[in-house]
Amino acid sequence: MRWALVKVCLAVTAMVVIAFAVPLGIVIRELASDRAFSDAERQAATIGPTLSITTDRAELTRAVLSTEPGGRGHLAVHVPVEGGPLDIGTRRAARQDVETVREDGRASVAEVEGGFALLQPTALGTGEIAVVEVYVPEDEVSNGVATAWLMLAGVGLALVVGSVAVADRLGVRMVRPAQRLAGAAQELGEGKLATRVPEEGPTELRSAAVAFNSMADQVVQLLANERELAADLSHRLRTPLTVLRLNAASLGEGPAAEQTRAAVQQLEHEVDAIIRAAREQRPHAQGSPAEAGCDASEVIRERMSFWSALAEDEGRETRVAGADRAARIPVARPELAAALDALLGNVFRHTPVGTAFAVDVHHSGDAVIVLVSDAGPGIADPRAALARGGSGSGGEGGSVGSTGLGLDIVRRVAESTGGDLRIGRSVLGGTEIRIWIGLHGSGPEGGRRGHGRRVGRRIGWRRRREPRAPAGPLH
Known part of the structure; x- marks a missing residue:
């Protein structure tokens, strides 16, 4: 493309230069010739007054020699x-040319050896016609023509070279963005998802670069969503797995019971591996807000109805408070259900049998706050737990079988609305998870000042001070 543009520009410029330079060169040559013969006519006119007075040979000879062309032997008079x-x-x-001019009475130019001869008729006092001959050498006729032609050729060559240089720069400006775009497309095809194209060059290529970058971002987002979906679906398997594990624990002793428990443990291990693999490949990007909302109170009542049956089997006391009134939130129903299942599943997995837990819902003008509390031993290091959830990998201080994805699912649900997730100490003595869900994209009051035990005490204080619906008895 670059060389094609250079060739086209070279051809067009060359044609333009030839179209103007050739006629201009001819005009310059004609002007030089006209100038030389005009000077010859003026020199011939200088001898006219002498011819009108006398035809004496001696007088005419002195008059001819007194002129500049006569002194150089370029002037002759034929009387x-x-x-x-x-x-x-x-x-x-030639004598014939002289006689022809005398008879016609008109000036003419005759070619002679080494140049031209201007023959100018002049009337004598006797009524006869004399002919004044002025010799014009060839170099005077073409004086300055060669220099002018060289200048024209130089200007034309400069125009051609300049146009080629400009065309080459324009070609580079067009080709390089196209090459970068092609290279980026190849790298993206090789799996380098971070590849982007600088939005430079002509308008069309800038538009192509913008479209390519948008496509690359969309590909990255789609892959991230796919990995998130795989991880979320795998994590949602923990809910039925928890039920299976608890039911398997109540089977008693025997080969069948041991095989069932081993199968459940193996299945749980495979789910953990899937979650961990999906989390390791997931780019750290904040998800977009959910397009559809739901009634948080309805979802909480539904999930607590499911988990209360299992809690009754284990002798756990449960309580739901504040879920008797509607609480519309900008979170999709499956997302909120997955977040609640993740938190309640963690209660069953990481607290002793018989540990009580509660779910409270608080309403405010710009947010809905969901508190999940338990009476277990609590989380020793809330900051590490949140960090483990954000990185997607378990730490040394994490619980056995914990991938941290449960907290990360809850965190993403909260942050998609402008809220956040915090961990603290509950009034029941164990862990309290606070989910702040913004209704209008507004964040928690006071900003995000960190996580951990210190934040938990502030959350507990807010929970005791904020008015809420009367809590039902633990059952």
Whole structure:
């Protein structure tokens, strides 16, 4: 493309230069010739007054030699006298040409050896016609023509070279963005998802670069969503797995019971591996807000109805408070259900049998706060737990079988609305997870000042001070 543009520009510029330079060169040559013969006519006119006064040979000779062309031997006078024409000076024109001018009475130019001869008729006092001959050398006729032609050629060559250089720069400006775009497309095809194209060059290529970058971002987002979906679906398997594990624990002793428990443990291990693999490949990007909302109170009542049956089997006391009134939130129903299942599943997995837990819902003007509390031993290091959830990998301080994805699912649900997730100490003595869900994209009051035990005490204080619906008895 670059060389094609250079060739086109070279051809067009060359044609333009030729179209203007050739006629201009011809005009310059004609102007030089006209200038030389005009000077010759002026020189011939200087001898006219002498011819009108006398035809004496000596007088005419002195008059001819006194002129500049006569001194150089370039001026001659042909006077008709008795006995034949009188030639004064060096004659170069043919006798026939001289006689023709005398008879016609019109000036003419005759070609002679080494140049041209201007033959100018002049009237004598006797009524006869004399002919003044002025010799014009060839170099005077073409004086300055070669220099002018060289200048024209130089200007034309400069125009051609300049146009080629400009075309080459334009070609580079067009080709390089196209090459970068092609290279980026190849790298993206090789799996380098971070590849982007600088939005430079002509308008069309800038538009193509913008479209490519948008496509690459969309590909990255789609892959991230796919990995998140795989991880979320795998994590949602923990809910039925928890039920299976608890039911398997109540089977008693025997080969069948041991095989069932081993199968459940193996299945749980495979789910953990899937979650961990999906989390390791997931780019750290904040998800977009959910497009559809739901009634948080309805979802909480539904999930607590499911988990309360299992809690009754284990002798756990449960309580739901504040879920008797509607609480619309900008979170999709499956997302909120997955977040609640993740938190309640963690209660069953990481607290002793018989540990009580509660779910409270608080309403405010710009947010809905969901508190999940338990009476277990609590989380020793809330900051590490949140960090483990954000990185997607378990730490040394984490619980056995914990991938941290449960907290990360809850965190993403909260942050998609402008809220956040915090961990603290509950009034029941164990862990309290607070989910702040913004209704209008507004964040928690006071900003995010960190997580951990210190934040937990502030959350507990807010929970005791904020008015809420009367809590039902633990059952």
